[in-house]
Amino acid sequence: MILLLLSTALFAFLFHELYWKRKNLPPGPPPIPFIGNMLGMLLEKPGYECFRRWTKNYGDVYTFWAGVTPYVMISSYDRIKETFIRDGDTYKDKYPQKFNERFRGGSYGIVETNGHFWSTHRRFALSSFRDFGLGKDLMQEKILLETQETFRKLDQHLGEEQDVPKVLNNAIANVINQVVFGYRFDESREEEFGKLRDLMEFQEKAFTTFKVHVQVFAPKIGQWLPGKSLDELLDDWKKDFYEFFNRQIEEHRQKIDFDSEESQDYAEAYLKEQRKQESQGEFELFSNKQLSNTCFDLWFAGLSTTNTTTNWIICYIMNTPGVQEKMQEELDRVVGSDRLVTTADKNDLPYMNAVINESQRCANIIPINLFHATTKDTVINGYPIKKGTGVVAQINTVMLDEKVFPEPYKFHPERFIDENGKLKKVEELVPFSVGKRQCLGEGLARMELFLFISNFFNRYKVAPSSKGPPSIDKTERVGVFPRKFNAILTKRHL
Numbered sequence: 001m002i003l004l005l006l007s008t009a010l011f012a013f014l015f016h017e018l019y020w021k022r023k024n025l026p027p028g029p030p031p032i033p034f035i036g037n038m039l040g041m042l043l044e045k046p047g048y049e050c051f052r053r054w055t056k057n058y059g060d061v062y063t064f065w066a067g068v069t070p071y072v073m074i075s076s077y078d079r080i081k082e083t084f085i086r087d088g089d090t091y092k093d094k095y096p097q098k099f100n101e102r103f104r105g106g107s108y109g110i111v112e113t114n115g116h117f118w119s120t121h122r123r124f125a126l127s128s129f130r131d132f133g134l135g136k137d138l139m140q141e142k143i144l145l146e147t148q149e150t151f152r153k154l155d156q157h158l159g160e161e162q163d164v165p166k167v168l169n170n171a172i173a174n175v176i177n178q179v180v181f182g183y184r185f186d187e188s189r190e191e192e193f194g195k196l197r198d199l200m201e202f203q204e205k206a207f208t209t210f211k212v213h214v215q216v217f218a219p220k221i222g223q224w225l226p227g228k229s230l231d232e233l234l235d236d237w238k239k240d241f242y243e244f245f246n247r248q249i250e251e252h253r254q255k256i257d258f259d260s261e262e263s264q265d266y267a268e269a270y271l272k273e274q275r276k277q278e279s280q281g282e283f284e285l286f287s288n289k290q291l292s293n294t295c296f297d298l299w300f301a302g303l304s305t306t307n308t309t310t311n312w313i314i315c316y317i318m319n320t321p322g323v324q325e326k327m328q329e330e331l332d333r334v335v336g337s338d339r340l341v342t343t344a345d346k347n348d349l350p351y352m353n354a355v356i357n358e359s360q361r362c363a364n365i366i367p368i369n370l371f372h373a374t375t376k377d378t379v380i381n382g383y384p385i386k387k388g389t390g391v392v393a394q395i396n397t398v399m400l401d402e403k404v405f406p407e408p409y410k411f412h413p414e415r416f417i418d419e420n421g422k423l424k425k426v427e428e429l430v431p432f433s434v435g436k437r438q439c440l441g442e443g444l445a446r447m448e449l450f451l452f453i454s455n456f457f458n459r460y461k462v463a464p465s466s467k468g469p470p471s472i473d474k475t476e477r478v479g480v481f482p483r484k485f486n487a488i489l490t491k492r493h494l
Contacts (some may be wrong), residue, residue: 160490
């Protein structure tokens with residue numbers, strides 16, 4: 001009798017796992033109970049190949065199970081346009097993750113919120129950025145100031161092996177910190193930035209372990225694995241980060257002129273809007289906790305993604321013979337001196353832009369894109385999808401599509417140059433994602449990448465250290481993170 005009951009229970013369990021829970025979803029790889037399809041992503045680091053293989057096997061719409069949660073993966077550009085772009089409102093919500101709410105103390109920030117709350121703060125951030133000169137000469141001046149400071153530091157060690165990524169990381173941090181808090185990390189704040197850099201490096205190492213990835217999506221399994229739990233890591237990390245943000249916010253609150261209509265940075269603009277809202281009896285929409293979480297979103301995304309991409313651009317150039325020479329030949333023809341390259345030069349530097357485009361495509365720093373959720377019942381590729389279902393615009397597969405990018409793992413900037421030598425627009429290059437949740441800092445990031453990289457290679461000839469070019473192998477971790485390396489710089493214009 002007991003054996004019969006156990007057999008019946010096992011049959012029912014397998015029937016549910018292998019058929020019933022999947023029957024109304026697009027077909028995809030069979031999920032392992034409690035773990036789903038995560039092993040493919042965790043074992044095939046950094047995570048590209050499993051998604052490419054599943055696209056080939058199941059088509060451009062399939063179901064991926066992260067633990068016990070299904071996500072409909074959209075992995076061709078045509079299908080992404082059909083859903084996230086042409087029907088953007090249906091896919092604008094973010095799928096909630098419990099560990100994020102625990103980390104933030106609730107549903108706060110821009111990245112992790114939905115509805116009116118999300119749209120209000122996204123609009124406010126975008127309008128604030130425009131007021132600060134994003135996309136205009138004012139922002140370019142700030143970036144070029146950091147470029148000159150970078151030159152000053154790098155020039156001190158010409159001809160020697162030096163830590164180029166560390167200097168550029170400091171410059172990129174200065175740009176986003178000026179946007180958020182209105183100041184740069186000069187010598188007097190070197191210790192403060194050092195602590196923040198340590199926190200970023202801690203995140204890159206501690207939160208990319210096998211245990212953490214399993215705990216995020218399959219907590220019942222992950223809690224039994226050896227090592228620090230996700231909750232312990234979050235408690236250690238968030239305390240130091242939020243202490244920094246809250247201290248900056250309180251300093252702003254004490255010194256800003258609330259009667260002035262102009263704001264110098266995001267925190268100041270927010271605090272003024274908060275007082276305005278409170279005077280009208282609204283205390284929830286612009287709260288202190290929302291400000292600290294939004295600062296986290298802006299600061300972390302503005303530093304981490306731009307720093308990682310800049311780092312990989314240099315890595316790819318150093319690993320591909322002839323690219324640096326071709327870039328500098330173009331720079332000599334267009335710029336012809338050690339003057340600063342500006343955005344006014346951008347249209348005349350098609351190869352420089354092609355190198356940046358190809359680097360973003362190859363770096364492909366997000367192996368699995370943002371988890372969206374449908375805002376209403378819909379249909380995808382003939383399958384009825386219920387409201388609240390997780391959906392992912394899988395841009396990493398799009399940027400490795402062999403039909404669009406032959407030999408997709410080969411670094412080949414010429415694929416972005418047309419027969420007339422002009423920069424070619426390729427729609428499938430979507431490093432900033434698509435749709436309503438497209439990266440709100442895209443304009444700033446594009447400007448930083450162009451100005452930092454073009455000026456860096458206009459000023460210096462870059463040679464590898466005694467250890468050789470930096471590794472571009474990504475298979476040691478899930479995800480893509482900056483490389484540590486030294487390089488030898490010599491000035492090109494004397």
